[in-house]
Amino acid sequence: MITLASDFGSPxxxxxxxxxxxxxxxxxxxxxxxxxxxxxQDVRAAAFWLREVLPWFPPAVHLVVVDPGVGTDRAALVxxxxxxxxxxxxxxxxxxxxxxxARGSEVEVFEVAVDDPASHTFHGRDVFAPTAxxxxxxxxxxxxxxxxxxxxxxxxxxxxxxxxxxDGEASGEVLVVDGFGNAITNLPGxxxxxxxxxxxxxxxxxxxxxxxxxxxxxxxxxxxxxxHGNVELAVNRGRGDEAFGVEPGSAVRLGW
Amino acid sequence: MITLASDFGSPxxxxxxxxxxxxxxxxxxxxxxxxxxxxxQDVRAAAFWLREVLPWFPPAVHLVVVDPGVGTDRAALVxxxxxxxxxxxxxxxxxxxxxxxARGSEVEVFEVAVDDPASHTFHGRDVFAPTAxxxxxxxxxxxxxxxxxxxxxxxxxxxxxxxxxxDGEASGEVLVVDGFGNAITNLPGxxxxxxxxxxxxxxxxxxxxxxxxxxxxxxxxxxxxxxHGNVELAVNRGRGDEAFGVEPGSAVRLGW
Amino acid sequence: MITLASDFGSPxxxxxxxxxxxxxxxxxxxxxxxxxxxxxQDVRAAAFWLREVLPWFPPAVHLVVVDPGVGTDRAALVxxxxxxxxxxxxxxxxxxxxxxxARGSEVEVFEVAVDDPASHTFHGRDVFAPTAxxxxxxxxxxxxxxxxxxxxxxxxxxxxxxxxxxDGEASGEVLVVDGFGNAITNLPGxxxxxxxxxxxxxxxxxxxxxxxxxxxxxxxxxxxxxxHGNVELAVNRGRGDEAFGVEPGSAVRLGW
Numbered sequence: 001m002i003t004l005a006s007d008f009g010s011p012x013x014x015x016x017x018x019x020x021x022x023x024x025x026x027x028x029x030x031x032x033x034x035x036x037x038x039x040x041q042d043v044r045a046a047a048f049w050l051r052e053v054l055p056w057f058p059p060a061v062h063l064v065v066v067d068p069g070v071g072t073d074r075a076a077l078v079x080x081x082x083x084x085x086x087x088x089x090x091x092x093x094x095x096x097x098x099x100x101x102a103r104g105s106e107v108e109v110f111e112v113a114v115d116d117p118a119s120h121t122f123h124g125r126d127v128f129a130p131t132a133x134x135x136x137x138x139x140x141x142x143x144x145x146x147x148x149x150x151x152x153x154x155x156x157x158x159x160x161x162x163x164x165x166x167d168g169e170a171s172g173e174v175l176v177v178d179g180f181g182n183a184i185t186n187l188p189g190x191x192x193x194x195x196x197x198x199x200x201x202x203x204x205x206x207x208x209x210x211x212x213x214x215x216x217x218x219x220x221x222x223x224x225x226x227x228h229g230n231v232e233l234a235v236n237r238g239r240g241d242e243a244f245g246v247e248p249g250s251a252v253r254l255g256w
Numbered sequence: 257m258i259t260l261a262s263d264f265g266s267p268x269x270x271x272x273x274x275x276x277x278x279x280x281x282x283x284x285x286x287x288x289x290x291x292x293x294x295x296x297q298d299v300r301a302a303a304f305w306l307r308e309v310l311p312w313f314p315p316a317v318h319l320v321v322v323d324p325g326v327g328t329d330r331a332a333l334v335x336x337x338x339x340x341x342x343x344x345x346x347x348x349x350x351x352x353x354x355x356x357x358a359r360g361s362e363v364e365v366f367e368v369a370v371d372d373p374a375s376h377t378f379h380g381r382d383v384f385a386p387t388a389x390x391x392x393x394x395x396x397x398x399x400x401x402x403x404x405x406x407x408x409x410x411x412x413x414x415x416x417x418x419x420x421x422x423d424g425e426a427s428g429e430v431l432v433v434d435g436f437g438n439a440i441t442n443l444p445g446x447x448x449x450x451x452x453x454x455x456x457x458x459x460x461x462x463x464x465x466x467x468x469x470x471x472x473x474x475x476x477x478x479x480x481x482x483x484h485g486n487v488e489l490a491v492n493r494g495r496g497d498e499a500f501g502v503e504p505g506s507a508v509r510l511g512w
Numbered sequence: 513m514i515t516l517a518s519d520f521g522s523p524x525x526x527x528x529x530x531x532x533x534x535x536x537x538x539x540x541x542x543x544x545x546x547x548x549x550x551x552x553q554d555v556r557a558a559a560f561w562l563r564e565v566l567p568w569f570p571p572a573v574h575l576v577v578v579d580p581g582v583g584t585d586r587a588a589l590v591x592x593x594x595x596x597x598x599x600x601x602x603x604x605x606x607x608x609x610x611x612x613x614a615r616g617s618e619v620e621v622f623e624v625a626v627d628d629p630a631s632h633t634f635h636g637r638d639v640f641a642p643t644a645x646x647x648x649x650x651x652x653x654x655x656x657x658x659x660x661x662x663x664x665x666x667x668x669x670x671x672x673x674x675x676x677x678x679d680g681e682a683s684g685e686v687l688v689v690d691g692f693g694n695a696i697t698n699l700p701g702x703x704x705x706x707x708x709x710x711x712x713x714x715x716x717x718x719x720x721x722x723x724x725x726x727x728x729x730x731x732x733x734x735x736x737x738x739x740h741g742n743v744e745l746a747v748n749r750g751r752g753d754e755a756f757g758v759e760p761g762s763a764v765r766l767g768w
Binding site: 257259261286288289290291292293294305308309310311312313314434435436467468469470471480481482483488492493 | 520521522523524526527529530531533534537540543552553580581582583584630631632633634637638
């Protein structure tokens with residue numbers, strides 16, 4: 001199985017699929033789209049979503065192209081993480097998902113030898129898709145056999161900001177906003193334990209704490225734990241980002 | 257085959273796919289996206305689109321998650337409709353499609369025993385996707401063998417508003433607006449018989465009746481029958497909703 | 513393999529997939545979405561994108577529905593181009609891709625006998641999807657065996673405007689704008705040879721010429737060659753169309 005994720009919108013992902021299907025012919029595996037509307041050129045947001053979504057998949061090759069540095073000298077990487085492999089640019093986007101997929105084992109990182117690709121502007125098609133096909137063909141356990149891959153020790157890391165959790169308060173920030181308008185923070189859901197049915201202060205104003213959206217009145221603000229386990233600022237059948245006045249990067253201070 | 261429909265946008269549907277693929281392994285069937293941009297949390301609009309689209313599919317398990325009540329005590333359902341099964345929340349969204357898919361046979365409705373899902377906010381991933389996988393694995397004809405399913409007699413029904421068709425006039429409303437801006441009403445297309453090439457009154461103003469969009473002048477309003485068999489308010493290469501000043505729920509009165 | 517492309521948005525493409533899957537049953541091939549958000553009813557833009565994307569695919573049947581004339585007497589076509597077949601309306605949308613896919617051989621064009629389709633407004637579902645299924649079932653090399661297909665000599669052609677390349681200047685226009693805001697022109701990339709690292713005049717104002725986006729300052733304008741080989745007006749991590757004040761059809765004059 002090969003999954004595909006990008007910020008390409010459409011129709012560029014189809015060119016990547018065509019390349020994979022042409023290379024692998026009758027042996028081409030299932031192709032599964034993860035998302036092609038990841039926030040454009042936002043490496044951190046993409047890394048967050050991939051860390052949340054990819055671990056639900058069985059062993060696969062994950063092709064990831066959020067690549068604002070395409071055509072510069074940033075490296076192309078293959079990362080082995082347990083039974084999974086990730087293929088994408090060396091800008092950190094692969095790292096958080098790889099750490100979860102490795103499930104405690106070490107990740108192995110390889111640099112791809114890139115030899116005069118057909119374009120400087122679409123390495124998704126000209127570098128990463130052919131590499132994903134080659135990795136799938138070889139098998140995740142045989143990356144050392146691929147002569148175009150060289151193990152590397154150095155690569156761009158990416159970490160999400162750490163929240164501060166104190167006595168009666170917690171400070172963090174909004175990592176991403178989903179399509180419903182839910183503002184997903186870096187605060188661990190556990191800070192809401194004991195407050196369900198009550199309320200907490202969010203940036204100085206009270207907000208009810210609920211197990212799910214529809215437990216607040218329609219159109220009302222709430223604080224909950226999202227499916228990723230983080231604190232989420234939401235509105236029942238509305239947009240939490242607007243109601244709380246936040247966007248990705250906004251500071252969030254909870255008090256109770 | 258498992259089809260997937262939701263109002264999730266992206267990337268949440270990929271997590272549902274990952275769950276199904278991980279559960280079913282090499283036996284995982286074809287996965288087909290119906291739509292993931294159904295109008296957000298609009299159960300009636302989703303029910304309409306599913307009723308129009310799902311009957312074109314061969315026998316399948318249809319996973320449907322438009323679920324504003326996620327995390328409340330609304331039940332999770334499996335509905336058997338002929339050779340098809342539908343899996344989703346008990347809010348009516350499955351019902352109109354199930355009635356068509358049953359092709360005259362009775363639908364059978366089962367409640368899913370939900371045992372402490374991983375989240376309160378994403379039952380698509382934590383309840384409905386695993387259920388769809390289990391239903392596919394068992395087979396649509398063996399739902400009584402699944403110990404997590406219990407037949408129920410009571411469930412939330414959903415009916416579209418009935419139009420009034422009289423002598424020289426018909427009254428109804430706009431059910432949904434599609435991406436082209438076509439305003440799809442609940443009026444049966446048969447009310448336009450005998451008027452093609454002529455005109456009818458729509459909310460008091462004349463509009464030409466045409467077999468298809470391009471039979472009106474470019475940019476001009478028209479009334480036609482859409483592919484679902486209902487009266488549609490449209491503009492050739494433009495947006496009917498704007499030209500007729502309507503949105504979902506707007507009253508539409510035709511006179512001739 | 514059958515690929516699908518349209519300007520339908522959602523959920524109409526799923527009805528086309530259902531029709532194909534129901535017709536072909538267990539023999540149904542891989543279905544691959546090329547794009548369903550091609551610019552609405554813009555035949556030229558669709559033709560451009562298909563010409564860029566389809567040639568990356570292995571032999572396939574390509575179902576293409578950008579069809580502002582649906583329900584009029586425009587013909588339905590099957591075009592054989594080498595090992596590929598294209599199915600869609602006779603409005604030119606298939607032609608540029610077919611010429612590339614034919615790789616130097618002649619294209620063969622067939623008209624589909626359309627016999628009272630279920631709707632006048634959705635031939636994607638009622639005419640083109642069943643035809644694509646029939647073509648796939650017969651095989652691209654056996655189109656002459658299909659009794660619903662008749663060879664034709666006359667069909668709607670479509671050509672992109674030709675640029676003028678002179679001594680020290682080149683004139684053309686913007687063909688399409690992609691989702692990143694890159695304005696893709698009809699000017700051949702070769703006109704930038706010798707200018708990389710320097711600049712050219714674009715409609716009277718200087719702009720740097722770079723091999724890729726990130727070689728310009730963040731937020732800065734640049735001129736580059738896109739993955740299609742044409743001159744592209746872009747902004748590093750921004751929208752080229754806005755920065756250069758252009759849209760599809762805008763004249764672009766380069767000087768150096």
